[in-house]
Amino acid sequence: MPTLLRAPSPPDPDGFDYESALEACARGERFALQSLYEREARWLLAVAMRIVRDRDLAHDVLQDAFLQIWQRAGLFQRALGSGRGWIYTVVRHRALDAVRRRQPEPAGDAVADFVDTAVDDDGHPVHDEQALDRCLAQLEGTRRQCVVDAYVEGYTHAQIAQRVGRPVGTVKSWIRRSLVALKACLS
Structure with missing residues (x-):
């Protein structure tokens, strides 16, 4: 690779x-x-x-x-x-x-949990829950769920791939692209 x-x-x-x-x-x-x-x-x-x-x-x-x-x-x-x-x-x-x-x-509100774990480029927490809600809503549903599963639930890429029935490489790409989109949306 x-x-x-x-x-x-x-x-x-x-x-x-x-x-x-x-x-x-x-x-x-x-x-x-x-x-x-x-x-x-x-x-x-x-x-x-x-x-x-x-x-x-x-x-x-x-x-x-x-x-x-x-x-x-x-x-x-x-x-x-x-x-x-x-x-x-x-x-x-x-x-x-x-x-x-x-x-x-038990899982809590995934979006609120994601806000708690999101950090900006400098590693400082992102606290604007409404902006994050808006940006997450712009992602396609499966890709949004992959991001939440990885960063909130703590699933590995392999576990997420199994859950969504897609290859691991596809899931990794979705997550990477979704994070780029979230970063752009939040800036």
Whole structure:
């Protein structure tokens, strides 16, 4: 499968270079991990809290995520995306793993739950539920459900593909395109 190259992310307004910090982590430079932690921990904790809905578990997720960031920083590739996005993805995946390990809970209002987990380019939560409702309504029904299943319910792409009876690659494409459309709509 060919690797898609993305345009480099715009620099952080105050000049912090997430990509270089991750590369420093890969070289074993502890100050880089500390800098990332001091800069992002409160936002990352909020992301974890919105997903796991338990403060103690969110702290555990954050600790596990930073351990994973430290251990796997060498896997980060600038050409594939932003350093900040990579960090947030690690936390999100650790949180979803923690939710999957717990007993299933009854689903709430999917749109309200999605608002709680949505973040903008800078990793800050999106709180405009009406705008999100409007943008989600513009997506085709099956694609909208795939996004909700992935980002609210925590299903894997394979699980979603099985639910909708489509190939995994198709589901991945739908979700990716839907997220691009949501981002454009919300900007």
